[in-house]
Amino acid sequence: MKFSSTPGYVAAPELAIAVNAAVALERPLLVKGEPGTGKTELARQVAASLGMPLIEWHVKSTTRAHQGLYEYDAVSRLRDSQLGDARVHDVKNYIRPGKLWQAFTAPARVVLLIDEVDKADIEFPNDLLQELDRMEFHVYETGETIRAAQRPVVIITSNNEKDLPDAFLRRCFFHYIRFPDAETLAAIVRVHLPGIKDRLLATALAEFFEIRETPGLKKKPSTSEMLDWLKLILAEDLSPEDLKRDSRQLLPKLHGALLKNEQDVQLFERLAFLARGQR
Numbered sequence: 001m002k003f004s005s006t007p008g009y010v011a012a013p014e015l016a017i018a019v020n021a022a023v024a025l026e027r028p029l030l031v032k033g034e035p036g037t038g039k040t041e042l043a044r045q046v047a048a049s050l051g052m053p054l055i056e057w058h059v060k061s062t063t064r065a066h067q068g069l070y071e072y073d074a075v076s077r078l079r080d081s082q083l084g085d086a087r088v089h090d091v092k093n094y095i096r097p098g099k100l101w102q103a104f105t106a107p108a109r110v111v112l113l114i115d116e117v118d119k120a121d122i123e124f125p126n127d128l129l130q131e132l133d134r135m136e137f138h139v140y141e142t143g144e145t146i147r148a149a150q151r152p153v154v155i156i157t158s159n160n161e162k163d164l165p166d167a168f169l170r171r172c173f174f175h176y177i178r179f180p181d182a183e184t185l186a187a188i189v190r191v192h193l194p195g196i197k198d199r200l201l202a203t204a205l206a207e208f209f210e211i212r213e214t215p216g217l218k219k220k221p222s223t224s225e226m227l228d229w230l231k232l233i234l235a236e237d238l239s240p241e242d243l244k245r246d247s248r249q250l251l252p253k254l255h256g257a258l259l260k261n262e263q264d265v266q267l268f269e270r271l272a273f274l275a276r277g278q279r
Contacts, residue, residue, distance in 0.1 A: 001050055009038070009045040010180075010188045018175035019046055025173060028114075028132055028154035030164075033177030036222025039157040042177075043113035046155065053106065055152075056113045057099035063120045065127030068098040069137050069146075091141050100131060104148040111153045118158040125168035133171055180223065182209060192227055196234065203240035204230055211252060211259075216267055221258040229257040 003019040005011045011019075019042075022029035031039045047054035057068055073094040080088045087093045097105070103112040117125060131137045135148035156172065158164065180188060182205050189201060208229070212220045221229075232254045233243070243253055250272040251265065252258060259265050 003046050003049045006045050006049050008191060009041060010184060010191055011042070011045070012178075012180070012184060015042070015175060015177060018173060022155075022173040023050075023153055026151050027173045028156050028171065030117075030156045030158065030169070030172035030174045031177060032158045032160050032174070034179060034220070034222055035159050036224035037177045037179065038223060039177060040113065040115050043111055043115075043155040043157075046153065047111040050111070050153070052153065053108065053110045054113065055099055055103050055106070055110050056115060058115045059117055059120050059124070061119050061121075063124065065120075065124050066098075068100045068114075068128065069131065070098050070101055070139060071096045072141050095139065095141060100128075100137070101146055103152040104135065104146055106149070106152070109150040109152060111155060114154065114156045116159060117156050118161045118164065122162065122165070126165050129167060129171065179212075179220075185223065185226065188223060189227065189230060193230055193234065196230065200233070200238075200240050200243075201230075203243050204233060207243050207245065207252060208258070214267070214271075218263050218267075219260050221260075225258055225260075229254060232257055 002016075003011070003023070004016050018031075019029060031042060033039055043056070044054055046052075072091075073096060077088055077091070077094045099112065099114075103110050114128075132154060135151055136145055138145050185208075186201060186205060189196060189205075208221065208226050211217075229252075236254070238253060245252060250268045252268075255265065255268075259268070
């Protein structure tokens with residue numbers, strides 16, 4: 001079974017090729033792209049398409065690689081020893097399996113999502129090299145080795161906030177999700193908002209791409225923000241004419257869904273002021 005677009009997810013042909021290549025090579029798939037381009041949702045759709053369970057590991061700035069393997073709760077063991085609890089004699093009672101352990105020992109092959117790997121410390125990817133390469137790791141407290149019964153499909157996402165180590169990149173199949181063109185974006189919208197009228201969609205897309213391409217924009221609106229904007233447009237029952245901007249009002253209708261910082265709002269206000277001054 002191979003991955004392709006699903007009823008709830010429009011995958012570009014090159015993205016489907018990348019997923020299937022990573023599965024065939026049994027390599028982690030490293031997916032980069034702007035925030036809001038569907039990287040996390042990709043893993044969920046791959047799991048659904050291939051009929052596999054999904055295990056999600058969402059990385060934070062404080063996440064350590066070892067937490068993905070297991071954690072040893074020494075504090076609880078010390079407390080139990082002071083209370084005379086019989087559990088203290090078996091160290092396994094204080095070992096908490098992490099997401100990689102769960103993926104390695106799952107009864108069936110799974111999809112493992114390591115989400116936003118670039119949020120963690122720069123050493124985080126390097127600390128997972130051997131485990132992802134050999135699909136095994138050692139538990140020092142018990143002396144056992146945890147090996148993958150079936151090699152999971154590993155999907156790693158990055159928002160490109162920091163460079164990843166070369167040694168880590170060599171072990172991955174890489175794909176960059178480019179921002180969709182107008183035709184692909186229209187297809188994505190129709191998946192999520194099947195009842196939207198063609199004329200309204202065409203006008204909204206034209207305005208959206210014009211906003212994205214405005215010089216000096218600090219944060220370009222993403223696909224997910226475009227969908228939020230359209231949902232609000234439909235909720236407010238706005239017409240195509242309502243969406244069109246002029247020199248007096250360059251800020252888009254319901255701009256809070258698209259512009260996420262005051263610098264970008266001020267940029268459009270300045271552009272409108274300059275346009276009025278040139279009249």
